[in-house]
Amino acid sequence: MALQVQVQELLPKLPGNLEWQMVNDGESGDMVFRRSDGAAFAKLARASRIPALEGEYLRTDWLSGQQIGSAQVQDWSKTDQYACLVTSCVSGVSASALSPADLLKAWPSIAEKFWQLHQLPSESCPFERRLLQVVATAEDVISRNAVNRDFLDDADKDTPAEKLLDPIRPQIPLRIEQETADLVVCHGDACMPNIMVDPKTLVCTGIIDLGRLGLADRYQDLALMTGNTRETWQDERQAEKALQILFKTQNIPIPDLERLAFYLKLDPLTWG
Structure with a gap:
């Protein structure tokens, strides 16, 4: 139950009837969510994985400006226990x-x-x-x-x-x-x-x-x-x-x- 509370606190609030849907637990152990309209993904990392997810956030933000075809960072947040990265979806x-x-x-x-x-x-x-x-x-x-x-x-x-x-x-x-x-x-x-x-x-x-x-x-x-x-x-x-x-x-x-x-x-x- 505590984890569910933390998840709700860390995932950005969505307008209207949109919601975050669990996709899977990645090989890294991060929790992966897809916005119900398919327009964004969210990754949620526990404490030990925060530095790695922060590294992904910085890299994603950098590459998005290189016109290669990659996700755009929409949101980044972290606490001592969890971090959350939200990116746009790459089509296809x-x-x-x-x-x-x-x-x-x-x-x-x-x-x-x-x-x-x-x-x-x-x-x-x-x-x-x-x-x-x-x-x-x-x-x-x-x-x-x-x-x-x-x-x-x-x-x-x-x-x-x-x-x-x-x-x-x-x-x-x-x-x-x-x-x-x-x-x-x-x-x-x-x-x-x-x-x-x-x-x-x-x-x-x-x-x-x-x-x-x-x-x-x-x-x-x-x-x-x-x-x-x-x-x-x-x-x-x-x-x-x-x-x-x-x-x-x-x-x-x-x-x-x-x-x-x-x-x-x-x-x-x-x-x-």
């Missing part, structure tokens, strides 16, 4: 809701959207998510025994948590050099649920869930998008076509497969 449906055939048609537009994001002037972005920060996050998750094993490759599911970083640690100095030479504005969680598409025109309308946005190696985004292609298209020809579109759009004639594998190995260790 999640790319994860499209059929493989429709997603392939939308893929050039999606690839172009991330190229536009990566082309933003790096000096204009006040946020960073550099490799050493990501590794530190992974080390913290591992130290708390909080690794979500559902996110791991089958080959890693039985590996002791303290050994999960061992295969990629020797690569870190090289990856830092590559990051320094190819530092761009990255989404940080470039997965299909965070990409919005017009279901009629199959044009990408924007990107959402920006809590991990910041300056990083573009391969952080490209690795996750590569992983998504393998999960989405069982037909190898379709998957290969999607990868060709992605890397051609990024002006990368020959993708660095080891660099992609590095980030695909690291990312699952950062959720926990």
